[in-house]
Amino acid sequence: MASVAVTVLAFALVVSALLLPNKSEQFKAAMFTRIPVEGLLGAAVLIALPRRARPWVAAVAGLGLGVLTVLNLMDVGFNEYLGRSFNVILDWQLLDDAQSYLADTLGGTTALLAAVGVVALVAALLAAMVWAALRVGGLVGRHPARSTRALLLLSAVWMTCSTLDVQFSGIPVASQHAYTMVRYREEAVRNTIRDERAFAKEAKADAFGATPPAQLVPDLRGKDMIFTFIESYGRSAVEDPVMAPGVDRTLDASTQALAKAGFHAKSGWLTSATYGGNSWLGHSTFLSGLWIDNQNRYRTVTSGDHLPLTKVFQKTGAWDTVGVMPGVQKGWPEQKYYGLDKLYDAFDLGYRGPKFSWSTMPDQYALEAFQRLEHGRKRDKPLMSEIILTSSHQPWAPIPKLVGWDELGDGRIFGPIQKAGNDPRDIVTDSQRSKEEYGKTIQYSVTSLTQWLTRYGTDDTVLVFLGDHQPIARVSGNHASRDVPVAIVAKDPKVLEKIAGWKWSDGLRPAHDAPVWKMDAFRDRFLTAYGSTPHPSNG
Template identity: 25%
Template sequence: MTPGPRHHARNPRGLPATVLASSLRVLALVLLPLLVLNLLLGFGNHWPTLWPRLEWRFSAELAVLVVALAAWVGWRGRAGRLLAGLSMLGTAWVVLHYINVTVPSIFGRRLNAYWDGQHLWAVLRMSGEGAAGGAYLRLALSLLLAMVAVGLLYAIVRLCLQGLAHAAEHTAPRRTLLGLGALGCALWAAQPWQGEVLRPLIAPPVSSLLAEQSRLLSLALSRSAHGEQLGPSPAFAGDVDALEGSDVLIVFAEAYGAVTLDKPDIAEPLAASRARLAAGIAASGRHVVSARLISPTFGGASWLAHGSLLAGIDTRDPGDYPLLLTTRRPTLVSHFAANGYHTVVWTPGIQRAWPEGAFYGFHRIADADRIGYLGPHFGFWRIPDQASMALIHHQEFGKRFPAREGPQQAGAGNAQDGAKGGAEDAADDAAVIAGEAAVRIRLATYHPDRARPSDADAASMAAAMAASVDASPASLAERIEAARASRERRPRLVVFPTVTTHAPFRAIAPFTDDWSRLLGHDAYSADELAAAEGVPVRWSDPTPAYLAAMRYQFDWLADYLGQHAPADLFTIIVGDHQPIGSVTGPGQPWDVPIHIVSHDRSLLARFEAAGFVPGLVPPDTPLGPMHDVTPLLIEAFRRGS
């Protein structure tokens, strides 16, 4: 007679041997899927690269998933269609965890998906055009590999969850899963009482990231919330007579952060360049005072710093900036314009329409296509900072550089070249006049009592004025001379956000002591361009390129301020933000240096009284947030302050 189930051999505990073997096998299968899933949800970032790093932390969210899956299978007997949904959710969770640990490491700040997502394509273009040839092909291959990786990740997650679901069909493994999951949930809940011990053991939860992004999205879409957050503007009142009609240059030095002073591996390689800048300032008879400010941004979003300083508004919340642009609040730009200054923003980094610029009320907006740069393009940012400064000096300060004698400049060909250059200057002046006509119509209506013309009306008026410029050579010549005379009579406020020190910090044009060369087509030779673009972009190790870009920035500033700048030029050099986190390292403050350079000691003394110190090395303690310096500038520029 065939024996029934009760006649199977039993172990000492009374369980059938086949049942025990099956249970041990299922328990073994439970541990491997849990380990794999926990690794996928607990890894960290291998700074300063994009690669993950193995970290032994447990995921509280995995514990919740295990409890839910085990309870569901215990109730329904099998996972069924739930398995596919959980696999897709688990894959998305792993990808979000990667973003959650990588973005703060690389960029030095938390993700803001609503605002950062709007610039994703620009970042991809910058990554492609800032590298050597074939970069777009490599970018396409990287995206393809990313899709393959996500597909492989889905397969791994589904296999692990399938193993857990199968194990949960048996009583003992299901109880084990419920116990392990409950223990993980309890440890996560105990953090408020044992945070110092438990927090390093728990992976950062993705749910917190999603909750934070939901909050930020709600704020971004809620104008009423922003209206409550946007603080009062400074009192833009009084004169700027303490400047005595000096031209004012505000240089927003891209990615010039306090890391250049605080981190020895960055500060020491830049010490010689900083010393040359100090020597150049001193040799010109100027003096410099410095301080630290807290930037409203880190690693990017430079416009938040620009708006903070120029408008005197706290823009740490990115949503406050677009709201600010919808207002008619006064700015340093409108303040200078009201006091007789011709205001200019020199933005070689703007390569598209910039309607936001209308808020500031600049008389002239000189973007990448309107500054008159004729030389070759260097990488994504196209126009080297030294060339931009040369064009400002020539077009806005009305100065000319002494030509350097060289093989191409000697001989009888100079007269012909000079005639050609004169024709090009005339054409450039004509373009400036026509452009400024449109700019004035569109932008000089910052006063709250004036109605801003529509786009169609502005375009029609600009076309009519441009046509009048081209009416006749005589009329054109008269307008050029009138415009030049007008520019000479009115002092300048020039705001210049630099670009060469922007990530990925390549390609870097060579510094040249022949500034006059930078105004023409032969600004740089083909060999110089090839050498600059031949240096590869390395996002995983950008520090050497950052150091090279910062040396370049110190060098052209030192030479310009030491040799060429107008004697009475009042210069403000302020970092817009720290460089990206892959340069700074984790946990760096948001501090940036600010330097004020002038020949007027009495004017600089006003800033020293507010906490600035002589020299290029500011105190370790920041004065405060960037927008706090705006009322200080207003007060310092007022006569009799």
């Protein structure tokens, strides 16, 4: 009896591997009640093979099923967090980033145990599939006549179901799922290789690559330019029924506060090249004017000469340039590509308070440090700054609170606030609470930024701020767009008059039907709007 149960388990493992979906929403009972044609073909091969060859072929087939299972499960995770499947060529290095994120969020011990657990699970899956395939191969080999009759019967059922398109709960009973997934992955590999070659040529061409410095952004001369990314600030924050009420109130209140201080804003939508994470892809897409949706493209563009928006200001010689990046905690060679004379990372801003999960410091502190170290200094040239705010990074717990700007000190004031905040482990597993807390972090980040502007902005300050991507699917939804809000804020009315033709909404909250551009379109539109003259280069 035990032997029968073990054999049934082996068959179940093989069939489940052949039918396993790669998206969480596809995990339905009907998905596992189909007849996989790959199983029928495999059984036919095992029956026909000589006795000595059969175990070797079964073991190889089992290993292949194990690899397919691991890749499908990787897809489930990537689709959940990044809105796309796992790329077998490009995405391995992201696993290290995932462990770092877990360490920052749940602690180093938990991250280490998780990594060990994942490795053990992969090894167990591979071993289990090899064992299951050997068990099935041994059975069909011992009973070839019975196996052949069962195979012929199941094959006839499969062909009938395929011909008549028989479905159960809307899912075809006759399955080719494993074959489809293998073809999909093979095509993805070929597309990745082709894309790398094509993009290398595309990145060499630049509409403004040969523009003389004097002909770049002449209409912004004398302005202090600030380009700010707010982590995970996506369209869902403005329109989702759970997050939108609080975020919209904050955007409207901030618009009014800015107007009272003499600032006005225009806002619209940009479609990000990334989703749920990989923020650097959104940053580079926005600044370079190229569509950077994978790590190969990112490496290609940041090692080349395609002119990013921040470097435009350095190239003119009319601005000092600086980056404030509290999320950077190791060497960042991209500083040269982005044209930043000075970079302030997590260790350069003088912060002595606690981390807030992944975020090394509250946005309010990072902005005040920027004021103290750079923006508030007397200088011979105006300043161009790139600032990346991190308080709205998942897991959205604990959340900083605004304190008096004169009370910030070295950040130790945030100690009690961090201790009183939510435990991230209580948030990451609860979709509703994740939405609620995510919305609060966006409110905090937007309020910090606009309060800083009303406090320290001048007649010559121009702020461009946007989200880098939507939050993960657990917050934004399985089929959410990739749109993010973008706004330009200035006191000088001529700055906003230059973009009147863009038809953007007044204020910080873009209307639902405001224009939507792909994020890579912004650079050229911005440069053109502010008087830059195109002089193409071809690398």
